Amino acid sequence: MTAKQQILIVGGGIMGVTAALELRRRSHEVTLIDPGPLPHPEASSTDISKMIRMDYGSDELYMDWMEEAFPRWHEWNELWGEELYHEDGFVIMTREEMRSGEFEYDSFRKLQQRGHQPERLDSQALAARFPAWNAALYVDGYYNARAGWAESGRVLTRLIDAARAAGVRLREGVAMRELLLDDARVRGVVLSDGAALRADAVIVAAGAWTPVLLPHLAEVMWVVGQPVMHFRPAEPALFALPNFTGFAADISNTGWYGFPLHQGVVKIANHGEGQRLDPRGTKEVQAGEEARFREFLRETFPALADAPCVQQRLCLYCDTWDGHFWVDWDREIPGLLVATGGSGHAFKFAPVLGELIADVLEGRENRFAARFAWRERGELGKEDARFWEG
Numbered sequence: 478m479t480a481k482q483q484i485l486i487v488g489g490g491i492m493g494v495t496a497a498l499e500l501r502r503r504s505h506e507v508t509l510i511d512p513g514p515l516p517h518p519e520a521s522s523t524d525i526s527k528m529i530r531m532d533y534g535s536d537e538l539y540m541d542w543m544e545e546a547f548p549r550w551h552e553w554n555e556l557w558g559e560e561l562y563h564e565d566g567f568v569i570m571t572r573e574e575m576r577s578g579e580f581e582y583d584s585f586r587k588l589q590q591r592g593h594q595p596e597r598l599d600s601q602a603l604a605a606r607f608p609a610w611n612a613a614l615y616v617d618g619y620y621n622a623r624a625g626w627a628e629s630g631r632v633l634t635r636l637i638d639a640a641r642a643a644g645v646r647l648r649e650g651v652a653m654r655e656l657l658l659d660d661a662r663v664r665g666v667v668l669s670d671g672a673a674l675r676a677d678a679v680i681v682a683a684g685a686w687t688p689v690l691l692p693h694l695a696e697v698m699w700v701v702g703q704p705v706m707h708f709r710p711a712e713p714a715l716f717a718l719p720n721f722t723g724f725a726a727d728i729s730n731t732g733w734y735g736f737p738l739h740q741g742v743v744k745i746a747n748h749g750e751g752q753r754l755d756p757r758g759t760k761e762v763q764a765g766e767e768a769r770f771r772e773f774l775r776e777t778f779p780a781l782a783d784a785p786c787v788q789q790r791l792c793l794y795c796d797t798w799d800g801h802f803w804v805d806w807d808r809e810i811p812g813l814l815v816a817t818g819g820s821g822h823a824f825k826f827a828p829v830l831g832e833l834i835a836d837v838l839e840g841r842e843n844r845f846a847a848r849f850a851w852r853e854r855g856e857l858g859k860e861d862a863r864f865w866e867g
């Protein structure tokens with residue numbers, strides 16, 4: 478489909494906004510709706526920071542794609558005249574020696590094989606370079622300079638401004654209630670006030686709200702709340718560059734990761750089982766979580782263990798059954814394209830996501846598209862669902 482179309486995008490998170498920008502660049506007429514204001518404070522994309530990294534175990538597709546995304550992150554920094562992507566490096570440590578077949582070692586080896594220069598760290602090197610760590614507990618790992626973090630909410634704001642300037646019609650305070658169907662084909666959406674909005678094609682990019690809007694997807698994707706907390710350190714310099722970077726602390730066994738000092742706080746998060754929930758309900762961090770966070774801090778970053786916790790949030794993953802994103806035409810409903818399933822790791826691909834979604838919509842070749850295509854729920858492979866954030 479390359480003729481110019483009227484495209485309606487449902488959802489103004491990173492998937493929807495990057496798709497809107499790219500489709501508008503390709504001269505389509507684009508309208509984006511979101512219950513907003515944009516960026517929506519509850520969107521997963523709206524946050525102070527997201528990790529931008531290429532460490533993906535032995536899964537080279539994501540590494541390959543990040544190799545395309547990194548230069549584009551730098552281009553955005555230049556375009557915007559301010560650094561919203563900070564290439565500060567990333568430390569991944571383990572409590573036992575890294576082993577082949579595990580996320581950390583496989584990432585390290587693949588980075589080397591692809592010509593990157595991750596630096597192996599033992600306890601001694603960790604203590605010397607990154608003194609906030611309890612180095613006695615972390616014996617192996619590496620530092621990857623080709624990584625960093627982005628001020629995700631501010632990135633989204635920049636992209637929303639760019640979309641508006643490019644002629645995307647942004648309709649805030651407007652939510653999709655259901656698809657507008659005619660002869661079993663999508664003709665647009667019915668809004669929450671009952672009005673109809675027509676289009677040639679509809680892209681549902683509603684993140685965690687997608688399986689609610691499209692219940693036939695509930696078998697292959699669902700919503701999981703993951704706790705995030707901000708701690709204000711008494712010794713900020715210990716948690717700022719060059720003493721500290723984004724990190725993953727034995728993440729394949731523990732789920733812990735975090736960010737260097739930003740806005741006076743250290744953001745710590747856990748990529749664990751999380752809580753399955755309905756995104757329309759209350760989203761509260763469970764009692765007992767703060768104690769669990771402090772237990773981790775006490776053993777890993779003792780100087781942060783008693784720091785005031787100044788913010789807590791339950792952030793929503795739209796998890797697919799295999800952990801890979803979901804970007805394809807709906808198999809059952811013509812005219813509907815789904816772009817979601819971030820599964821806790823999509824933000825880093827922001828500079829290349831819009832192209833993928835637009836290519837799928839236009840039926841153009843895209844070498845990354847097959848991974849994210851429509852698929853039945855099946856057995857998990859070795860690398861599936863293993864994209865720990867950090």
Ligand SMILES: Cc1cc2nc3c(=O)[nH]c(=O)nc-3n(C[C@H](O)[C@H](O)[C@H](O)COP(=O)(O)OP(=O)(O)OC[C@H]3O[C@@H](n4cnc5c(N)ncnc54)[C@H](O)[C@@H]3O)c2cc1C
Nearest residue numbers: 488490491492521522528653683684792819821823824825
């Ligand atoms: C705790 C946490 C940590 C993460 N850390 C990282 C990280 O470090 N690195 C990384 O790369 N990724 C990370 N991610 C994943 C990343 O944030 C997501 O994959 C990505 O932001 C998802 O973007 P999205 O556009 O699909 O969804 P969202 O950003 O959630 O946007 C969905 C939009 O749809 C809108 N919407 C909802 N209902 C409707 C409706 N009825 N009609 C119209 N619009 C609607 C919402 O208002 C929202 O604006 C993390 C996620 C979480 C939760």
